[in-house]
Amino acid sequence: DAGVTQSPTHLIKTRGQQVTLRCSPKSGHDTVSWYQQALGQGPQFIFQYYEEEERQRGNFPDRFSGHQFPNYSSELNVNALLLGDSALYLCASSKPRGGLKETQYFGPGTRLLVL
């Protein structure tokens, strides 16, 4: 049973560029959440997707956008990259509409460096 997978593992971009990160949820999960983890900090919630719609967003600008596909996989897009966007981006998946009681399981993350 495959866990949550993310690609790529590492990425280097320059300021102003755009980036797309990908996530495949754990088998049986349909809800995907994205988090940003700056160096030395705890993860911060970006947004959550299920039924192919963004359900909630954290305190992140519109440069951060996402998409969920019919197979439940998801993409995170960041436009007009800033140096401060350098971070580990974590994807987490959970079971269908389980609510508070459903544990979120994390992927290995994508390390983004913006130069």
Add this chain to the structure above:
Amino acid sequence: AQTVTQSQPEMSVQEAETVTLSCTYDTSESNYYLFWYKQPPSRQMILVIRQEAYKQQNATENRFSVNFQKAAKSFSLKISDSQLGDTAMYFCAFMKRLQGAQKLVFGQGTRLTINP
């Protein structure tokens, strides 16, 4: 606003010792879930243990147990018979409901080192 505070940035113990990591949180909700996640140098965030707030009994998973004090809003993690593989960042997290969605609110983390 919900916040999670981990007051110990770093801890270090000898192998086989017992160590306790502290976590306090602030919420006005009555039903919620709390989690401890472990993040080794490989970066993968791994679930260690979870606690449901309406359950008075403290959760236990093998060598890992929690001391959940709801009135004090305290949720500490005890690791017994610590092993070298327990070396990692440990994050305490609170699951918050957001109008049909759920998000985890994390503390700043505690870096735990197990020495041989």
